[in-house]
Amino acid sequence: MSQIPTHINFRTNVKNVPPHMPVSVRKATSKFLGTRQAVVDVVGDERWQALRQAGHEIRLHSLTHMDHYLTRLEEKVRAAGGIVHWARDAAEAKQIVLELAKERGVKRAVKVKSMATEEIGLNHALQENGISVLETDLGEFIIQLAGVGPSHIIVPAVHLTKEGIAELFTQKLGVDAPPDPLKLCAIARTRLREEFLSADLGISGANFMVAETGTLVIVTNEGNGRMCTTLPPLHIAVVGIDKVVPDWESVNVLLKLLPRSATGQKMSAYTSFITGPRRSNEEGGPKEFHLVLLDNGRTRIMKDEVTRETLLCIRCGVCLNVCPVYNNVGGHAYGFAYSGPIGAMLSTQLLGMKTAADLPFASSLCGACAEFCPVKIPIPEILLRLRHRAVEGDQIERAAAPAVIQAGVKLGTLSFSLPWLYEFGTQMLKYIQAPLRKNGWLPNLPPPANRWTMARPLPAFGADFRAWFRKRKNERQR
Amino acid sequence: MNAREQILADVQNALHRTSDAPVAAISASARIAPRTPDDANAEMNMLFEEIGKLGGATGRVKKNEIKAALEKLVKEQEVKKATLWNTGELEELGIAQILTELGVQLVSPLADKRAMAECDLGVTGVDYAFPETGTLMLRALPDKPRAVSLLPRVHLAIVSPSALRADLGPAFAEVRGDNYWIFITGPSRTADIELTVTIGVHGAKALYVWQVI
Numbered sequence: 001m002s003q004i005p006t007h008i009n010f011r012t013n014v015k016n017v018p019p020h021m022p023v024s025v026r027k028a029t030s031k032f033l034g035t036r037q038a039v040v041d042v043v044g045d046e047r048w049q050a051l052r053q054a055g056h057e058i059r060l061h062s063l064t065h066m067d068h069y070l071t072r073l074e075e076k077v078r079a080a081g082g083i084v085h086w087a088r089d090a091a092e093a094k095q096i097v098l099e100l101a102k103e104r105g106v107k108r109a110v111k112v113k114s115m116a117t118e119e120i121g122l123n124h125a126l127q128e129n130g131i132s133v134l135e136t137d138l139g140e141f142i143i144q145l146a147g148v149g150p151s152h153i154i155v156p157a158v159h160l161t162k163e164g165i166a167e168l169f170t171q172k173l174g175v176d177a178p179p180d181p182l183k184l185c186a187i188a189r190t191r192l193r194e195e196f197l198s199a200d201l202g203i204s205g206a207n208f209m210v211a212e213t214g215t216l217v218i219v220t221n222e223g224n225g226r227m228c229t230t231l232p233p234l235h236i237a238v239v240g241i242d243k244v245v246p247d248w249e250s251v252n253v254l255l256k257l258l259p260r261s262a263t264g265q266k267m268s269a270y271t272s273f274i275t276g277p278r279r280s281n282e283e284g285g286p287k288e289f290h291l292v293l294l295d296n297g298r299t300r301i302m303k304d305e306v307t308r309e310t311l312l313c314i315r316c317g318v319c320l321n322v323c324p325v326y327n328n329v330g331g332h333a334y335g336f337a338y339s340g341p342i343g344a345m346l347s348t349q350l351l352g353m354k355t356a357a358d359l360p361f362a363s364s365l366c367g368a369c370a371e372f373c374p375v376k377i378p379i380p381e382i383l384l385r386l387r388h389r390a391v392e393g394d395q396i397e398r399a400a401a402p403a404v405i406q407a408g409v410k411l412g413t414l415s416f417s418l419p420w421l422y423e424f425g426t427q428m429l430k431y432i433q434a435p436l437r438k439n440g441w442l443p444n445l446p447p448p449a450n451r452w453t454m455a456r457p458l459p460a461f462g463a464d465f466r467a468w469f470r471k472r473k474n475e476r477q478r
Numbered sequence: 479m480n481a482r483e484q485i486l487a488d489v490q491n492a493l494h495r496t497s498d499a500p501v502a503a504i505s506a507s508a509r510i511a512p513r514t515p516d517d518a519n520a521e522m523n524m525l526f527e528e529i530g531k532l533g534g535a536t537g538r539v540k541k542n543e544i545k546a547a548l549e550k551l552v553k554e555q556e557v558k559k560a561t562l563w564n565t566g567e568l569e570e571l572g573i574a575q576i577l578t579e580l581g582v583q584l585v586s587p588l589a590d591k592r593a594m595a596e597c598d599l600g601v602t603g604v605d606y607a608f609p610e611t612g613t614l615m616l617r618a619l620p621d622k623p624r625a626v627s628l629l630p631r632v633h634l635a636i637v638s639p640s641a642l643r644a645d646l647g648p649a650f651a652e653v654r655g656d657n658y659w660i661f662i663t664g665p666s667r668t669a670d671i672e673l674t675v676t677i678g679v680h681g682a683k684a685l686y687v688w689q690v691i
Binding site: 256 | 679
């Protein structure tokens with residue numbers, strides 16, 4: 001993928017979802033939810049809820065003091081010998097990475113799975129400039145070969161079968177690949193091992209940045225994260241400013257929440273803690289360490305006190321797993337790097353209403369996501385606020401809904417605030433509907449209301465509730 | 479305004495904060511009481527049990543039986559080349575010498591990464607271990623190069639009871655001045671292809687954890 005969308009049409013995307021997508025997606029989500037439940041049960045509900053509350057407070061505190069912690073982080077990274085860059089948007093971030101790579105004559109880069117670099121389309125920018133970029137997380141490696149975006153935040157290639165992957169490997173890697181996960185893994189291991197050893201740049205994101213010491217925390221399972229941040233002489237981390245946390249006490253809590261919520265693991269196989277470049281030649285590791293702090297719309301998100309809590313997210317993906325909408329459509333329908341409820345919140349705010357106004361509506365507001373969220377983000381509340389913004393606009397963004405919807409909503413608001421107008425309107429509807437009415441139903445309505453009647457008839461307006469209520473009141477008084 | 483100033487100003491505007499605004503204390507409910515440890519033996523059992531669940535091989539090895547245990551491992555994993563941490567602890571156990579006696583070629587842990595990648599076995603100590611999750615914590619220091627636990631196909635870690643910590647907090651407090659450390663929880667794994675758990679993607683394909691008694 002790596003391309004930043006200019007318009008997301010969720011409805012059309014949903015129509016293009018292949019039939020096997022919900023099947024494979026559900027296999028992943030139900031498995032993760034099962035293993036998650038098992039490890040949460042071991043912790044015990046009381047402690048788990050206390051951890052969630054702590055997680056929420058830590059992230060909210062980090063968010064509401066972000067300037068303080070970013071400054072502290074920068075100071076500590078510098079003191080450790082790292083170089084800190086600041087990028088207002090995707091273009092600036094890509095420029096910084098590109099210049100660093102060019103100055104050092106980088107030809108081959110290896111990457112750890114990172115949502116921030118996906119968000120800014122970094123791979124595309126590097127490739128356009130003649131630098132080869134290889135995703136090294138197995139799932140990301142597969143979808144990079146397939147040339148598609150991730151269908152799940154944790155298992156990005158979950159929509160592909162082992163047969164499909166075998167065919168892909170045979171075609172693109174020119175090897176004889178049998179449809180056996182173990183053998184396919186072995187092929188990827190051999191192939192990527194050589195890349196790790198010869199790469200001159202390792203690119204990563206980070207799960208957390210610890211302000212207290214200037215440390216990046218990177219949670220992975222395969223070991224590719226360690227390879228990318230240990231073997232190449234240059235390590236560049238591109239991290240959203242929202243990933244900063246105050247101190248080690250906070251990391252302790254968040255590391256209890258993240259792997260359990262994400263994959264149902266008590267701890268992921270590898271968690272790296274990186275503060276600047278290597279200190280001694282003997283220990284190994286990159287000679288140079290750069291941290292690119294990325295805004296790209298995050299400070300705009302922070303302006304709204306309700307929706308800013310989107311930035312508490314620790315990207316575990318549990319909201320995808322429990323979401324009935326996501327389970328039916330998979331990740332691609334959301335049209336951007338982030339999918340599911342977090343995508344509905346984050347993509348909308350990062351890309352803006354003009355591009356992504358569809359997404360806050362891609363939810364049934366059932367609230368399961370909020371109940372599972374390890375840092376207690378009030379997801380339905382945020383989605384409602386974004387729907388409001390999509391239709392009516394506010395100080396942060398202009399409305400993106402079509403004029404007819406906006407006019408309808410304005411008329412609705414007006415009539416609800418003036419009882420006489422409301423009553424007049426409902427009385428009028430009785431007469432307006434007359435030509436369309438058939439046996440107490442409205443089988444065909446003109447656009448845009450035909451979206452409803454294309455699927456099912458609408459009951460005709462009776463407008464007799466108020467009359468009935470008045471009559472009842474009078475009867476009681478008598 | 480440069481990007482740094484702009485971002486910090488935008489953050490402060492959004493939060494209605496100023497540079498000299500006080501930082502509120504982190505509330506007590508954002509802190510979690512550490513886990514209460516059992517006795518050292520039970521903690522070690524728990525650590526081994528958790529690592530076992532993840533596909534690691536654990537065991538208690540008597541000091542005079544290290545050679546036999548290593549011989550078995552070398553045979554099982556067809557180890558021809560090995561590398562190890564330069565620490566006094568491993569030296570005292572005579573691991574390097576035993577491996578040489580077993581006909582294994584030793585590669586310096588300071589060797590080039592390609593030479594390290596050719597090693598079948600990497601032997602390290604363990605700086606801290608967390609029983610609750612089956613996690614080993616390894617620091618990176620001149621005598622503890624990072625690649626020893628990363629590039630060889632098999633990783634053998636020697637853990638002692640003094641490394642056990644009930645929770646992450648105390649270990650973080652002790653090493654916070656370091657520039658690098660790693661948590662290792664079982665061998666390298668992925669479920670990226672049809673959710674089939676596959677061991678040994680990029681990191682160690684096999685993890686052995688021994689306590690020498």
